[in-house]
């Protein structure tokens with residue numbers, strides 16, 4: 001019998017399944033992969049977005065356009081002989097379940113269930129519900145989350161998975177599941193609470209869903225309990241999904257030490273701990289390193305601590321493996337952008353969702369200084385998607401591209417379209433330095449820097465999220481700012497100082513120290529793997545106290 005059911009609105013498990021948008025989904029995929037290797041008894045539940053998130057095009061002026069190629073689930077996923085209905089908008093909506101069995105290193109499998117309403121008998125409007133991730137208006141989101149939460153619980157009942165000991169909610173999008181359980185246990189709150197765990201992922205208020213109670217009642221008539229009036233959950237007639245999940249959970253966590261503290265202040269009514277995210281190292285470590293380790297450190301996939309065996313890989317091998325990954329990335333970048341990036345030039349990577357708090361603008365704060373420092377010495381690779389309805393995010397992309405155009409002939413900056421898992425691995429394995437400049441303390445964790453570190457790439461980042469834990473300044477990378485505040489002008493000045501006085505001269509003139517930065521990046525990176533993360537979840541939150 002399966003013991004843990006992991007619910008997430010997005011899961012990024014393979015480049016072929018566009019069922020994720022960014023960090024949350026990629027993390028969910030890595031969580032499942034690490035759990036499979038650890039042999040955990042787990043299944044996962046999400047939605048099938050046949051038109052995924054979207055495919056991104058960005059033109060020469062920086063305008064993003066989206067297309068929605070439809071993927072065919074049939075060759076990748078198994079259509080389960082399970083269909084059932086959920087009553088939404090006062091009519092029955094049919095749900096079809098698909099299964100993807102993720103197989104871990106020792107052949108232990110974790111089934112991932114994808115729920116789909118694009119079913120023949122459904123009305124046109126109902127077929128759209130699960131078609132696209134994070135699409136539509138608030139009503140649409142309520143319906144999607146109802147399919148995930150209520151529908152997910154119903155699916156597990158259909159599959160006879162009735163002995164789940166832990167329902168792990170990855171963010172508030174899945175919180176309706178607690179109400180599904182409440183119904184099963186005839187309103188007994190304790191029965192629900194002893195089975196649920198909640199992970200919160202962002203201190204940014206917009207990252208927490210809340211819906212008009214009136215709309216919920218209208219759309220979910222018959223699914224919501226009559227007496228859902230708890231003050232923390234329903235505030236100003238709005239249903240707060242994070243509060244709902246937290247209220248019915250036995251335990252909860254944030255996703256880095258710093259974020260745990262922030263989240264505790266954000267939700268003072270609940271006890272919130274912390275487990276720092278980790279990345280699935282056998283995937284994120286680039287091919288040349290994988291081949292090297294397979295020969296020299298067998299067992300490194302099962303246990304990344306093997307990477308700590310320092311002298312197993314020589315300096316020459318380390319440099320050669322990195323160089324080959326860099327050339328592969330630059331080859332791709334040059335084929336896409338015709339900007340002739342050179343593999344002899346220090347290459348800095350910056351790739352993430354176009355969100356305001358990520359402050360992509362910081363490196364452009366003082367263009368004259370950037371040119372003075374960087375001309376001929378540094379080149380940048382950017383990537384990232386803006387949510388289709390996020391005009392501010394689209395503006396950020398425009399600013400990056402227009403600044404890149406202004407720097408033409410002085411500092412090379414390329415933007416690579418359609419950031420996804422495949423491109424993410426290419427970039428986080430192939431640049432020389434990883435840059436991250438969030439506005440503290442909004443980066444709950446950040447995982448792309450961990451991917452870079454495991455590829456021997458030093459981070460140059462604001463002391464936020466995981467980097468506040470992982471940074472040994474000057475040893476495995478560089479710290480921007482302190483752990484207290486963020487300020488654009490000050491952080492930018494420090495970023496330029498670091499580039500000018502340390503990063504650039506070290507890269508070109510001190511190979512010995514650079515090698516040491518690379519080795520230390522890997523050494524510290526080993527603390528930020530899914531391997532470590534899944535053991536922490538198992539010890540702290542998945543162990544069920546014997547119910548006597």
Ligand SMILES: *Cc1c(COP(=O)(O)O)cnc(C)c1O
Pocket residue numbers: 021022023024026351352353419420421424425445446447448449451
């Ligand atoms: C790792 C990854 C992310 C998350 O990166 P952050 O550093 O947390 O912003 C987002 N998208 C893709 C495609 C990734 O691979």
